[in-house]
Amino acid sequence: MKSSNLGKKDSYESVANKLKLVSNYKEQEITAEDGEKIKVNNSYEILDNITNLGWFFCFPSAEINETEKYNLEVLKIVLKTLDNSIEDVRKVEDAENGFLIYFGNGRNVLMQNGKPLRDGLSSGTSEGIGIAYAISNMLSFPDRPFYIDEKFSHVHTEIEKTILNIMVELIGKESQLFFTTHNTDLLKMDYPMHSFFFFSKNENETKVVKAESLLNKNDRTLIKYVENNVFDTIPDTGTLYDLLEGVQDE
Numbered sequence: 001m002k003s004s005n006l007g008k009k010d011s012y013e014s015v016a017n018k019l020k021l022v023s024n025y026k027e028q029e030i031t032a033e034d035g036e037k038i039k040v041n042n043s044y045e046i047l048d049n050i051t052n053l054g055w056f057f058c059f060p061s062a063e064i065n066e067t068e069k070y071n072l073e074v075l076k077i078v079l080k081t082l083d084n085s086i087e088d089v090r091k092v093e094d095a096e097n098g099f100l101i102y103f104g105n106g107r108n109v110l111m112q113n114g115k116p117l118r119d120g121l122s123s124g125t126s127e128g129i130g131i132a133y134a135i136s137n138m139l140s141f142p143d144r145p146f147y148i149d150e151k152f153s154h155v156h157t158e159i160e161k162t163i164l165n166i167m168v169e170l171i172g173k174e175s176q177l178f179f180t181t182h183n184t185d186l187l188k189m190d191y192p193m194h195s196f197f198f199f200s201k202n203e204n205e206t207k208v209v210k211a212e213s214l215l216n217k218n219d220r221t222l223i224k225y226v227e228n229n230v231f232d233t234i235p236d237t238g239t240l241y242d243l244l245e246g247v248q249d250e
Contacts, residue, residue: 007036012194056146058134070114071136075099078135081159082128083121123154131155131163135170142172149180157185164189187222196222198231207232 004018018036076089085104092098098112101121109120114129121129130151138146148167152160160183171177187196196211209231211222226233 005036012192056134056137056141056144058130058146058148058151069097069136069140070099070132071139072099074135074139075129075132078128078132078163079125082155083125086125124156127151127154135163135167138167138170142170143174144172145176145178146171147178150182152181152183157183161186161189184223184226187226193217193222198226198233200232202232 004015006015072089072091079089079101080086086101087104088102090100090102092100092110095110095112097114098110101109101111103109107120110117111129114133116126134146134148134151146167152163160181164179164186167177167179193215194210194212198209198211200207200209211231214230215222215225225231
């Protein structure tokens with residue numbers, strides 16, 4: 001484990017170079033190219049300074065963890081944003097981890113341990129329950145890594161972009177957010193190029209490409225490169241047209 005202070009004039013590249021220097025030394029002070037003195041600690045000393053060790057995983061899964069805890073205000077705001085027919089969300093005192101979702105037409109849906117007990121929520125609103133759970137954890141335990149995997153498949157792109165910005169603001173200084181999505185609109189957001197990784201699958205092999213490995217200027221718009229398949233992320237759809245030939249032959 002390695003660490004380096006961030007200077008006002010530091011870039012991602014300059015700090016990455018400092019971390020490479022650190023890996024060559026143990027328990028001593030070294031000097032970076034810009035003259036900064038870097039004290040190198042052993043891994044045990046670094047671990048002692050990290051609080052709330054642990055990961056948070058949020059997957060698009062039907063599995064419900066009975067220990068899931070929600071911030072009521074977060075749950076209310078997220079669900080009402082995803083479905084403006086929802087008027088209120090209230091905690092059910094006599095049901096463990098239970099909430100009632102009230103709609104404007106007088107209907108209500110009971111949610112317990114993160115799962116609606118009967119149909120009545122759209123796919124996007126159901127995903128909102130998991131999103132609220134993730135944000136609740138960020139508020140309670142900000143200094144840990146978070147992995148949010150495809151939780152916005154049925155959510156409007158503007159909501160996904162807004163919530164991503166909020167999550168970035170909420171995580172602590174010792175945290176890191178891993179956020180996977182198919183939404184290319186996120187490429188238009190003002191995040192540095194080294195934040196983006198692209199995944200492509202060829203038969204049984206998944207390839208991971210760092211945006212900075214092919215492009216090295218932050219003033220370039222990633223969306224154009226994705227649309228031109230620079231990162232090999234666009235699937236081959238050619239064989240799908242065979243469906244038309246089959247229909248015409250019949």
